[in-house]
Structure formats: C-alpha cells, structure tokens
Amino acid sequence: MLxxxxxxxxxxxxxxxPLTRRERWALRLHLWICAACRRFGRQLMLIRLAVxxxxxxxxxxxxLRLSPEARLRMTRALESGQ
Amino acid sequence: MTDKTPHDWLNEHGDYLYRFALARLRDTHLAEDAVQETLLAAIKSPSFEGKSAPRTWLTGILKHKIIDIIRKQGVEQPAEDMSQYAAEEDPADEFFNERGHWADRPLAWPAAENALEQKQFLSVLQRCIERLPPKLARLFLLREVHEEDNESICKELQISPTNAWVMLYRARMGLRQCLELHWLGK
Structure with a gap:
C-alpha cells in the first residue's frame, strides 16, 4: 500500500x-481511499492550468517592452553580425 | 530577396519575443540575451526568406535559445541536492510525518473554474513562482508550459529524467504550500 x-x-x-501499469494501479487504489491525496492531485492540475x-x-x-538600451544594443549587434 | 530586414523583425516582433522569453526566464537580462541571440541566429539561417509568418518562425528559434540559456545558467544540481537531503533533510519531510502521512492535510481549494477567474489567485501564484529558487522556477515553467515532452527537455538540459521528477516535485510542493499560506491565508 502506498x-x-x-x-x-x-x-x-x-x-x-506515463506511469507504469503497476504504478497506476497502486495509485488508483490509494486515491480510492484517500481524500487528501485526491485533493492534492486536483491541486496539481489547477497549478498547471494556472501557470x-x-x-x-x-x-x-x-x-513589457524591450528597453531603449537593449534595443540599441541589439541594433548594433545585428549590424555587426551581418 | 526579402524586403524584410532583421531590423524589421526587431521592430515588429522584438517586444513580443521579449515577453515570451521573460515569461519563461523571469529575468530581464536573460530575456534580452535570448531575443538578441534569436535575431542573430535568424540572420544566419538560410531559410528566412519567404517565411509567411516570421513571428512563428522566430518564436521557434527563441524556444531553443531559452533552453540553451537555462542549460548554461545551470539547472540546479539535483544529484548534490539529493545526497544533501538523503540524510535528514529530505524536503518531503516537512510535508509528511515519519509514516508518510500528510503532516498538514491539503486544504479544500475553490473549484478550478472559479480559481482561474480570480485575479488574486493568479497574482499570488505569480509571487509564489518568484519565491522559488530561480533555476528551479525556470525548469518548472519550461515543463509546465513547454510543448515538448519531459524526455526531450531533459536531453536538451542534460539532466536525467529522475532528477527532473525530483525537482519538479519540489517545485510543485513548494508552490502548493505557498498558495495555501498566501492565497487561502491558512
């Protein structure tokens, strides 16, 4: 038992x-009897969606924009990089 | 010949590319570096002429540059972390008792569809992400939003999948706890 x-x-x-078949089975069994972990699983999904x-x-x-300094630096880099 | 120059790319897509990089690297200087390297790589690419959607193409280059930067910054060395934790400092110990039960049972959270509409939830999450160690946060963000699977991310970052799972677990446990403290005000 997990x-x-x-x-x-x-x-x-x-x-x-992907979990192995054995892991999936063990997890399913645990979640069946454990409300706290069911809740935790839902929270991880919510965190992923929210991120x-x-x-x-x-x-x-x-x-959020490039600063004028960064823009100038890039313009110069592009000129010397060409 | 194309009538678009790299300067046009900078003008038209520079801010977008910057925001894209900033969202993942969470550091203005690193994000600027990523954009600059993307534009420089784009000039050298033979395939830039006649691209119908330069933004999509540039974003594709940028994704690789972001991963390069994360690798160069060094993903936290989880092997060291693990051995450091191995003795008594297993990070999971603060969340579980010695029998592996939750030390504090997860609280009931509002339903996902309600939480996702809450400005407050998203801003607390943003601050919680900022509290993670920067290298851990970058790996986590890369994994949570990147289209690539974990295996190819690990390959590109030169870390083992096992180490990635351990670190992602730490990031998620940390964020979850931070949210309970600061969003639900436990």
Missing amino acids: SCKQASELLSQSLDR GKVVAETEQNEN
Missing part, C-alpha cells in the same frame, strides 16, 4: 511521464 508521500510523488510524476495562464498573461502584457 503512503501519501509516495502517492504524492506519483501524482507529480504522472504530469511528466499556463500566468505565462500567457506575461506574453500579452503590452507594458
């Missing part, structure tokens, strides 16, 4: 790799 600690590690890894949203907001934030 401990909550092991179950939390598998839940995290399930976001990064995507935070990143998208930065990408769309028109107030």
Whole structure:
C-alpha cells in the first residue's frame, strides 16, 4: 500500500511521464481511499492550468517592452553580425 | 530577396519575443540575451526568406535559445541536492510525518473554474513562482508550459529524467504550500 508521500510523488510524476501499469494501479487504489491525496492531485492540475495562464498573461502584457538600451544594443549587434 | 530586414523583425516582433522569453526566464537580462541571440541566429539561417509568418518562425528559434540559456545558467544540481537531503533533510519531510502521512492535510481549494477567474489567485501564484529558487522556477515553467515532452527537455538540459521528477516535485510542493499560506491565508 502506498503512503501519501509516495502517492504524492506519483501524482507529480504522472504530469511528466506515463506511469507504469503497476504504478497506476497502486495509485488508483490509494486515491480510492484517500481524500487528501485526491485533493492534492486536483491541486496539481489547477497549478498547471494556472501557470499556463500566468505565462500567457506575461506574453500579452503590452507594458513589457524591450528597453531603449537593449534595443540599441541589439541594433548594433545585428549590424555587426551581418 | 526579402524586403524584410532583421531590423524589421526587431521592430515588429522584438517586444513580443521579449515577453515570451521573460515569461519563461523571469529575468530581464536573460530575456534580452535570448531575443538578441534569436535575431542573430535568424540572420544566419538560410531559410528566412519567404517565411509567411516570421513571428512563428522566430518564436521557434527563441524556444531553443531559452533552453540553451537555462542549460548554461545551470539547472540546479539535483544529484548534490539529493545526497544533501538523503540524510535528514529530505524536503518531503516537512510535508509528511515519519509514516508518510500528510503532516498538514491539503486544504479544500475553490473549484478550478472559479480559481482561474480570480485575479488574486493568479497574482499570488505569480509571487509564489518568484519565491522559488530561480533555476528551479525556470525548469518548472519550461515543463509546465513547454510543448515538448519531459524526455526531450531533459536531453536538451542534460539532466536525467529522475532528477527532473525530483525537482519538479519540489517545485510543485513548494508552490502548493505557498498558495495555501498566501492565497487561502491558512
């Protein structure tokens, strides 16, 4: 039987790799009886969705621009790089 | 011949590329470096003429530059971290008791669809990401938003998948705890 600690590690890894059949089965069994880990799994999914949203907001934030200095530096680099 | 010059790319797409890099590297200087290296690589690329969507193409180059920068900055050396934690400082120990049960059971969070609409939730998350060690945060962001799978990210960063899982777990546990403290005000 998995401990909550092991179950939390598998839940995290399930976001990064396919679990083996044995791992999936052990995890499913643990989650069936453990509300805390079910909750934890949902939280990890929410964090992933929310991180995507935070990143998208930065990408769309028109107030974030290259500084004039950086722009000048790049212009020079492009001229000498050509 | 194309009538678009690299200077046009800088003018038209520079800010976009910068924001894209900043969202992942979370450091203005590193993000500027990534944009500059992208433009320099773009000039040298033989395939730039007749690109119908230069932004998509430039973003593709930028993604690789971002990974290069993360690798050069050095992903935290998890092997050392692991051995350092191996004795008594297993990071998971602060979250679990000696029998592997939750030391503090996860709190009930608002439903995902409500949380994602909350400005406050997203801004707390942003601050929690900023509190992570920068190298850990970059690996985590790369993994959470990157289109590539974990295996190819590890290959490009030259770290083992096992080390990546350990570090991503640490990042997620840290963020989760930070959110409970500062968003739910535990």
